[in-house]
Amino acid sequence: MKLFPAAAAALALAASTSAFAADPLLDVLLDFETVTGYTPIAEFYNGGTDGAGATGTNYGVSFGGSAFGLVNDGLGNGPNGEYFTNAPSPVGVLTFVDSGAATLNAAAGFAYGISFAYSSSAAVTDAVQVWSGLNGTGTLLATIDLSANAQADGCSSSDICHFDSITTTFGGVAHSVTFGNAANAAAFDNLHIGAVPEPTTIVMMVLGVAGLAAARRRA
Numbered sequence: 001m002k003l004f005p006a007a008a009a010a011l012a013l014a015a016s017t018s019a020f021a022a023d024p025l026l027d028v029l030l031d032f033e034t035v036t037g038y039t040p041i042a043e044f045y046n047g048g049t050d051g052a053g054a055t056g057t058n059y060g061v062s063f064g065g066s067a068f069g070l071v072n073d074g075l076g077n078g079p080n081g082e083y084f085t086n087a088p089s090p091v092g093v094l095t096f097v098d099s100g101a102a103t104l105n106a107a108a109g110f111a112y113g114i115s116f117a118y119s120s121s122a123a124v125t126d127a128v129q130v131w132s133g134l135n136g137t138g139t140l141l142a143t144i145d146l147s148a149n150a151q152a153d154g155c156s157s158s159d160i161c162h163f164d165s166i167t168t169t170f171g172g173v174a175h176s177v178t179f180g181n182a183a184n185a186a187a188f189d190n191l192h193i194g195a196v197p198e199p200t201t202i203v204m205m206v207l208g209v210a211g212l213a214a215a216r217r218r219a
Contacts (some may be wrong), residue, residue: 037071065102078158110194115167120186
């Protein structure tokens with residue numbers, strides 16, 4: 001029972017982290033199932049259209065010009081012409097065709113964390129970076145490396161046939177994510193921004209803050 005006040009305090013602390021942003025996005029999941037293949041995603045998730053004129057749900061999220069949807073069309077190297085197999089959402093994935101404009105922007109901002117599934121043909125350092133400003137500007141809030149896992153565990157049903165999941169939390173409010181170092185190397189699926197921490201994480205946050213306060217009193 002003593003944990004409930006702590007959890008409430010942690011939620012208040014987390015909320016105060018994003019107080020300077022108006023209504024930051026929470027729990028936005030992009031699965032790329034209905035984007036057009038081989039076309040810029042562009043404003044598909046921002047009340048506009050992708051490069052082919054298709055519209056999606058307006059989440060307030062836009063992508064730079066090198067962010068493309070990748071959809072199997074029978075021309076890949078898999079036995080049935082697949083480019084990728086075993087993706088968490090099987091129809092479409094996100095990829096970046098160039099290091100320039102390899103950006104996700106969220107004008108309202110998002111807090112707490114980011115998670116995604118990925119498959120990469122090479123190990124990539126600083127592949128995904130979370131920023132406080134739009135277009136990869138401001139303060140770097142988090143950075144994520146990728147391993148070369150595209151055919152891990154001996155899978156061979158396509159060039160991209162193994163996906164791993166990553167979750168990273170951060171403080172402050174983010175407004176953009178850059179993927180430039182992963183261009184032409186990785187595919188992404190089930191991209192989740194603004195993930196609220198699990199209750200266990202909330203409790204640990206409170207215990208950490210309480211420990212710091214106690215240490216300062218003793219000093």
